Amino acid sequence: MSPNYSLEANFQNRIDNEEKIEPRDWMPDAYRKTLVRQISQHAHSEIVGMLPEGNWISRAPSLRRKLALLAKIQDEAGHGLYLYSAAETLGTSRSEMIDLLHAGKAKYSSIFNYPALSWADMGTIGWLVDGAAIVNQVALTRTSFGPYSRAMVRICKEESFHQRQGFDILYTMSQGTEAQKEMVQDAVNRWWWPSLMMFGPTDKDSPNSAQSVKWKIKRLSNDELRQKFIDMTVPQAAVLGVTLPDPNIKFNEKTGHYDFGEINWEEFYQVIAGNGPCNKERLAARIKAHEAGQWVRDAATAYAEKQQQKKSISVA
Amino acid sequence: MDANLKDFILMLADNNMILGQRLGEWCGHGPVLEQDIALTNIALDLIGEARTYYQYLAEKEGKAEDDYPMLRSERAFKNVLLVEQPNGHWGQTIVRQFLFDCWHYFHLEAMVESKDATLAAIAEKSIKEARYHLTFSGEWMIRLGDGTEESHEKMQASLNDLMPFFDEMFDPASYEVACINQQISPDLSSIHSKAIAKVQSVVSEATLDLPTDYFARKGGKTGLHSEYLGHILSEMQYLQRAYPGATW
Ligand SMILES: [Fe+2]
Ligand SMILES: [Fe+2]
Numbered sequence: 001m002s003p004n005y006s007l008e009a010n011f012q013n014r015i016d017n018e019e020k021i022e023p024r025d026w027m028p029d030a031y032r033k034t035l036v037r038q039i040s041q042h043a044h045s046e047i048v049g050m051l052p053e054g055n056w057i058s059r060a061p062s063l064r065r066k067l068a069l070l071a072k073i074q075d076e077a078g079h080g081l082y083l084y085s086a087a088e089t090l091g092t093s094r095s096e097m098i099d100l101l102h103a104g105k106a107k108y109s110s111i112f113n114y115p116a117l118s119w120a121d122m123g124t125i126g127w128l129v130d131g132a133a134i135v136n137q138v139a140l141t142r143t144s145f146g147p148y149s150r151a152m153v154r155i156c157k158e159e160s161f162h163q164r165q166g167f168d169i170l171y172t173m174s175q176g177t178e179a180q181k182e183m184v185q186d187a188v189n190r191w192w193w194p195s196l197m198m199f200g201p202t203d204k205d206s207p208n209s210a211q212s213v214k215w216k217i218k219r220l221s222n223d224e225l226r227q228k229f230i231d232m233t234v235p236q237a238a239v240l241g242v243t244l245p246d247p248n249i250k251f252n253e254k255t256g257h258y259d260f261g262e263i264n265w266e267e268f269y270q271v272i273a274g275n276g277p278c279n280k281e282r283l284a285a286r287i288k289a290h291e292a293g294q295w296v297r298d299a300a301t302a303y304a305e306k307q308q309q310k311k312s313i314s315v316a
Numbered sequence: 317m318d319a320n321l322k323d324f325i326l327m328l329a330d331n332n333m334i335l336g337q338r339l340g341e342w343c344g345h346g347p348v349l350e351q352d353i354a355l356t357n358i359a360l361d362l363i364g365e366a367r368t369y370y371q372y373l374a375e376k377e378g379k380a381e382d383d384y385p386m387l388r389s390e391r392a393f394k395n396v397l398l399v400e401q402p403n404g405h406w407g408q409t410i411v412r413q414f415l416f417d418c419w420h421y422f423h424l425e426a427m428v429e430s431k432d433a434t435l436a437a438i439a440e441k442s443i444k445e446a447r448y449h450l451t452f453s454g455e456w457m458i459r460l461g462d463g464t465e466e467s468h469e470k471m472q473a474s475l476n477d478l479m480p481f482f483d484e485m486f487d488p489a490s491y492e493v494a495c496i497n498q499q500i501s502p503d504l505s506s507i508h509s510k511a512i513a514k515v516q517s518v519v520s521e522a523t524l525d526l527p528t529d530y531f532a533r534k535g536g537k538t539g540l541h542s543e544y545l546g547h548i549l550s551e552m553q554y555l556q557r558a559y560p561g562a563t564w
Contacts, residue, residue, distance in 0.1 A: 050344035057340040058548075061555035061564035062382045063367045066340070067360060073343050074356040081349055119555055119564065169564075177562050285345065293347020295470065296406045299463025306462065 015216050020146035023089035031215055034208070035145050036090050037106075038217065040097040043083035044108035046076045048282050052116035053125060061119060068165055069122060075158045082154060086147040102287050110268065111198050113276030120173055120180075120187035126166015128188075128195040128233065134159045135229045136199065144216035167236065174240050181241075188237070189245045196260075197268045199226040205265075230258050317376045321432070323394060323491035324501055326384070327537055328435075329369035330395035333385050334545070335416060336362035337552055338403055347406050354452060358413070361445040368438050386556035390539075390546050394489075397536040398481035400544045404474070407460055407467065411474040414453035414518065418511040419485040421446040426502030435500065454518045461522025468523065475519070476527050483532035486511070492537075 007026055014021065021027055050073050057073070060066035084094040100106040111129055116122070137159060141152040170187075173180040200206060200222040212218040220228075230249075237244050248261035270276065339359035346352030370381040398416060403409045424446050427439035460467040486508035488496060495501035519526045535541065555564065 047344075047349070054344035057343055058337060058551040059554050061386075061562075063363060063370070063385060065564055067363055067367070070340060070343060070356055070360055070363070074353055074360070077344075077349055077353050077356070081353075084349075172563060175563075177559065179559060180562055289345040289347070292405065295464070295466050296347040296351075296460065299460050299467030302467075303459040303463045 012214075015144050015214075018216075020149060021144050022146045030211075031217075032090050034212060034215070034217060035148065036087055036092050036097075038212075039083055039087040039090075039148055040092070040100070041107050041109075043080050043087060043097065044101045044106055045112065046080035046083060048108045048112045048286060049129075050076050051282055051285055052112055052114070052278075053122060055116050056119060056122050059119070060122075065122075065169070072126070072162050072165060075162065079151075079155045079158070082151040083148075086145075086151045089147050098290065102283070102290060104274070104283065107272070109198055110271040110276065111194050112282060113271050113279045114190065114194050115278050117190070118183045118187060120170065120183035121191070123166045123169030123173065123184070124187040124191045126162050126164075127170055127236070128166075128191050129198070130159050130162040130166060131233060132195050132198045132229050134163060135225050135232065139219045139225060142216070142219050167240075170240050170242075174242070184240065185242050188240075188242045192245050193264065193267075194271075196226055196230070196263055197271075199223075199229070201265065201268070202263075227257055230260055234258050317373070320491040320494035321500060322373065323489070324495045325369050325373055325435070326392075327394035327396075327489070327492070329366045329373070329384065330393045331399055331416075331420075332362040332366035332369070334393070334395045334548060335399035335413075336360075336366060337548055338399065338401075339409075339413075341403055342409065351406075355409070358449050358452070361442070361449065365438065365442045365445070368441075372434050372438070382556065386553050390541055390549060392539060393536075393541065393545060393549070394539060395536050395541075395545075396481065396484045397533055397542055398478065398484065400536065400542055400548060401478065401481065402544060405470065407470045408474040408478070410453055410456045410460065411471065411478050413449065414457050415478060415482050415515070416485075417446065417450040417453050418514050419482075419507070421450045422507045422510045422514075423485075423502065426507055429499075429502070431499040450514075454514075457518050457524075458522045461519070461524045471522065472524050475524055476530075479527045480530045480533045482515070484534035484537060487532075487534060487537075489537040 008028060011021075011025075011027060011031075014025075021031075053069060053073050053076075057066065057069055060069050084097065087097060088094060097106065101108065111132075116125065134156060137152050137156050141149055141156060143149045143152065170184050173184050203209060203221045203223045206222055209218060209221055213221065234244065234249060234251075246261045248259060250259050251257075252259045271279070274280075336359045339355055339362065343352065343356050343359070346355060366385070367381060370384040373379070373384060374381045398412060401408075401412055403412075421443070424439045424443045428436055428443065430436040430439065457471070461471045462468070486504045488501075488504050492501050492504070496503055516526060536545075555562075
């Protein structure tokens with residue numbers, strides 16, 4: 001038996017026994033790589049995800065809503081921070097991950113390539129997008145990599161708050177004028193299908209999933225997560241009095257789940273390939289912020305070095 | 317409500333509101349994630365403080381808090397010109413913030429003694445936040461002033477551009493004079509000496525030169541604004557103006 005074999009067997013054993021893997025533990029290279037890719041993708045999604053909502057800060061309709069929106073987006077920035085830190089424990093620095101994003105080599109959730117066109121989008125993003133994120137992230141609290149799992153526990157609490165806040169925006173509007181109700185329906189029509197796509201391709205088209213499930217990086221498959229989300233969301237849509245834009249949604253007595261229509265996978269792959277409505281704008285905004293901030297980061301580093309020198313001189 | 321007191325409260329509220337609105341533009345676009353978060357924190361504090369003043373007025377006048385920020389026109393806003401200046405680059409935002417914080421902190425410190433109990437209570441609550449803002453902006457003044465050659469030049473240019481907006485904060489408008497006489501507002505000259513001392517010490521630690529030969533700009537406090545304010549308001553008030561009477 002080769003020593004590598006026993007390391008791998010031991011690793012899989014620990015996973016099977018529901019032990020958490022910590023950064024200093026031995027792990028297969030592929031496990032490390034998969035995690036860095038997934039966690040950094042997740043971090044990038046939090047950061048790029050700030051942009052569509054950021055688009056409405058200046059136009060929020062009341063001070064209460066403006067404060068809540070600012071705080072929500074700030075939470076997403078915090079999620080990005082925890083996640084970058086979790087990924088850094090695997091030996092890749094935040095700046096390397098950000099460079100890959102800006103070079104178009106790292107992905108982020110396709111949902112953020114859709115435009116936020118009305119105030120109802122702020123409600124809908126909270127309700128559906130944060131709602132989908134919760135389903136995904138609650139499953140990830142049980143992921144096998146310790147730092148990722150712990151980041152998810154912290155993040156999930158805030159995400160449920162975001163979802164309630166989004167629902168509250170929509171509920172208030174749904175009790176309002178005809179124009180407001182139309183805005184709500186329009187926003188739901190636009191965000192429903194992209195939200196379902198957030199869970200990724202169907203299991204039969206998702207080759208990575210099996211290995212990730214074996215390593216317990218992923219605890220549930222894309223299709224299982226999507227179904228959970230739909231089951232959770234359909235009754236909430238009824239409370240809001242909105243129609244989900246899928247005539248095939250129907251409760252199935254036999255399965256105990258909602259059936260739903262065919263997802264337009266062509267659209268999904270086009271958005272992933274960079275051809276969504278806002279891919280270029282989102283990436284350009286991130287790159288612009290990063291480049292415009294270069295002199296600030298350089299100055300902060302230079303200043304810190306000067307201070308360090310002064311300290312060592314005074315000590316000597 | 318006394319017209320002078322109302323204008324004074326509006327000035328306090330609008331200063332915080334407009335600067336908070338400006339800072340909100342940075343959210344998601346900061347130079348580093350940590351600083352993006354820090355600036356959003358300041359925006360939250362400022363808009364939160366503005367909101368307490370608007371609530372005070374709303375209660376007295378039987379209106380809604382949002383009526384004040386959302387339904388008044390340019391000439392009714394009483395904020396100083398400094399806060400409506402564009403964000404520019406990070407250094408300009410920092411200089412604007414620092415100059416504002418020097419007024420804000422020392423003004424609040426004195427407002428704790430205001431004869432108006434509500435305003436005194438708001439000051440008491442807001443001063444901790446303002447102290448943190450002043451520490452934050454002061455540290456960034458020094459870091460960027462004494463950072464690289466490029467950052468030093470950028471900061472000096474920003475200071476030269478924004479210093480002309482400093483004096484307005486300490487030049488009492490007629491409604492302030494009335495409030496000073498009733499000890500609702502503090503005497504601005506003593507606040508000015510504290511604020512300028514702070515500016516001088518930070519600017520010198522930042523290895524920058526404090527411009528002294530400039531023409532002081534004013535007008536905002538009496539509703540005579542730059543062209544920037546109209547654009548700020550047309551975004552900020554868009555939904556309330558487009559759908560009158562709707563609840564959000
Ligand atoms: Fe998040
Ligand atoms: Fe969220």
